[in-house]
Amino acid sequence: MRLTKFGHAAVRIEHDxxxxxLDPGTWSQRESVDGVDAVLITHEHPDHYDAENLRATDAPIFTIGAVAAQIRELAPDVAERVTVVSPDESWTIGGVGVRAIGELHAVIHPDLPRFHNSGYLxxxxxxxxxxxxxxxxxxxxxxxVLLAPVCAPWMRSSEGVDFARAVGAPRNVAIHDRVYSAEGLGVVDMQFGRLLGARGLDYVRLPDGADL
Known part of the structure; x- marks a missing residue:
């Protein structure tokens, strides 16, 4: 398996x-979609979904209903390539099995509506x-391997650490890392590395374009 980080939440997986x-949004590099067999989108926020990146590939797109509706409205030229997935649905793409996990975005603020979100296993x-x-x-x-969010308006670093501990993956690769400054990310990397390391779990934050 080859895993490549392409900016913020975009990760490219190559196998056999x-x-x-996954999630080639507005903060990820366009080359993330070059030659892909499929695109998976977790939810509708622009740091995870970008119509121009979808137009740069002719690959099928797998996502939730809320994203599909946005694509039909704002990018109808790619809508015919969209397959809507449901929680706990499983399918295969070439030699890779995929399962949709979960249904709701984390709480941003109690006064704001919950968005839908699907993780992908x-x-x-x-x-x-x-x-x-x-x-x-x-x-x-x-x-x-957990692709672990490390900074966001909807999370504290302690929540991210506890989530990674609950998943218990031996390897944790940081994603969702465009929100903090370089100085803030240094603090987060130290916290994740120390606290996950205390449980015997590895942590790394890859530079854009780097492979695991």
């Missing part, structure tokens, strides 16, 4: 001739990779 990209050879989107939904099965 199949290439997927990927079966990649002998390993599982979990991208939660903007949610703290624990998949309830063993995970080898």
């Amino acid at each position: 001739g199949t290439t997927l990209v 990927l079966s990649v050879g002998e390993e599982t990779v979990f991208h939660p989107g903007d949610a703290f939904t624990v998949p309830g099965v063993p995970v080898e």
